[in-house]
Amino acid sequence: MSARPETPVLLIDGVCSLCEGATRFILDHEREDAPPLHFGSLQDDAAAPLLEVSGLPPGYLEGVVLVGTEETWTGSDAALQLMTRLHDPWPALARGLRVVPRPLREAVYRLVAKHRYRLFGTKDVCGLPTPAERRRFLASGA
Numbered sequence: 001m002s003a004r005p006e007t008p009v010l011l012i013d014g015v016c017s018l019c020e021g022a023t024r025f026i027l028d029h030e031r032e033d034a035p036p037l038h039f040g041s042l043q044d045d046a047a048a049p050l051l052e053v054s055g056l057p058p059g060y061l062e063g064v065v066l067v068g069t070e071e072t073w074t075g076s077d078a079a080l081q082l083m084t085r086l087h088d089p090w091p092a093l094a095r096g097l098r099v100v101p102r103p104l105r106e107a108v109y110r111l112v113a114k115h116r117y118r119l120f121g122t123k124d125v126c127g128l129p130t131p132a133e134r135r136r137f138l139a140s141g142a
Contacts, residue, residue, distance in 0.1 A: 002049035004069055007036045009050055009138065010082065011065040014041030018112075018120035019064065026082060027136075034085040040138030047138070063113040075113075076105035 010026070012019035023039055030037070040047050042061055051060050054072035066078040073081045076097075083094035097105065112119070 002053040004053055005038070005050065005067055006069065007038055008069065009038045009040055009067045010078075011040050011042045011047050011050060011067065013061055013064075013116070014043045015122045015124070016116050016120065017123055018116045020123060021120070022064075022082075026086065029086045029090070031085060031087055036136070037085065038136050038138060044138065063109065076102070076109040079109065080105075 010023070012023055014020075026037070040050070042051075042065065048058055050067045051058060051065070054065060054067055056065065056072075056074070063075050064078045064082075066073040066081055068081075080094045080097055083090040083097075
């Protein structure tokens with residue numbers, strides 16, 4: 001089995017406009033004191049070992065995957081974990097949403113995830129990160 005990453009990695013659907021927008025939002029709003037976060041596409045070869053170490057099947061596209069150094073979060077749990085990395089008011093909102101029963105949070109998350117292409121569209125290519133941001137993106141070399 002593959003090893004866990006040294007820094008957390010957010011894996012997103014690389015063709016999903018909502019996912020790309022969320023990545024841009026995180027880059028623009030994360031706290032300076034938040035631990036480093038790297039980004040990658042679920043469709044990229046570099047995601048395969050991270051999915052494996054997380055116990056997720058190859059080709060997983062059910063939603064975002066946040067692979068931490070000790071734990072993996074998916075779905076609404078990943079979204080809430082990501083919100084804690086951002087400037088206020090996002091951490092407080094995440095704490096408030098944690099009181100919502102997980103099955104309800106997951107149902108809403110899955111509904112949006114299921115219809116994300118229709119609601120937000122897709123992209124043939126990802127937006128270009130700045131040179132500083134580029135170092136935070138996984139690359140398979142493919």
